[in-house]
Amino acid sequence: MRAVSEHPVATHRIVRYRDDTGFEMQCALCRGWWPLSLEYWTPKSGLVRCKGCWRAYFRAKERGYRSVEAVAQAKRDAGRLAYWVNRDANLAAQRRWRAAHREETSAYNRAYRAAHKAELAAKRRAYHAECRSVILTKKRVRYAEGGGTMSPSILTGRTPATGDSATEHAESPGRLA
Numbered sequence: 001m002r003a004v005s006e007h008p009v010a011t012h013r014i015v016r017y018r019d020d021t022g023f024e025m026q027c028a029l030c031r032g033w034w035p036l037s038l039e040y041w042t043p044k045s046g047l048v049r050c051k052g053c054w055r056a057y058f059r060a061k062e063r064g065y066r067s068v069e070a071v072a073q074a075k076r077d078a079g080r081l082a083y084w085v086n087r088d089a090n091l092a093a094q095r096r097w098r099a100a101h102r103e104e105t106s107a108y109n110r111a112y113r114a115a116h117k118a119e120l121a122a123k124r125r126a127y128h129a130e131c132r133s134v135i136l137t138k139k140r141v142r143y144a145e146g147g148g149t150m151s152p153s154i155l156t157g158r159t160p161a162t163g164d165s166a167t168e169h170a171e172s173p174g175r176l177a
């Protein structure tokens with residue numbers, strides 16, 4: 001007796017039906033619901049992963065990934081795709097919400113800044129301290145391009161022994177412009 005299908009596939013996965021898209025099944029890897037057609041599924045590969053996930057898997061294998069790594073990579077690809085598919089909708093929702101709550105948002109921000117004055121100032125100082133080397137590098141480049149004079153500490157990259165680097169402003173010492 002002939003088999004019903006060339007590639008009989010047993011599946012116990014849940015299928016759903018929607019008026020607009022018809023029968024759909026969920027991919028175990030990307031969690032996406034895809035129409036039950038050969039466009040989205042490859043029966044001979046099994047009906048656990050959708051075609052897109054299999055493609056990502058084989059791409060990763062071609063790049064020399066082991067099976068476990070390839071599955072992880074396919075999952076990452078699917079996540080990235082889902083993010084981009086929903087990105088516009090998410091951003092639009094965010095904008096709508098902000099537009100509808102403009103007053104409350106700025107009132108909240110004002111209150112927050114007032115209540116966290118010292119903390120925020122400390123954060124700003126820490127940022128300048130942390131980015132000091134980058135700021136100094138930029139200044140050195142500007143100086144090399146003929147952008148004015150600088151104090152010796154900037155040219156050598158050394159902090160003066162008496163200086164308090166944590167409170168030092170980005171543009172000091174040597175703001176001569």
Ligand SMILES: [Zn+2]
Binds near residue numbers: 029
């Ligand atoms: Zn999938």
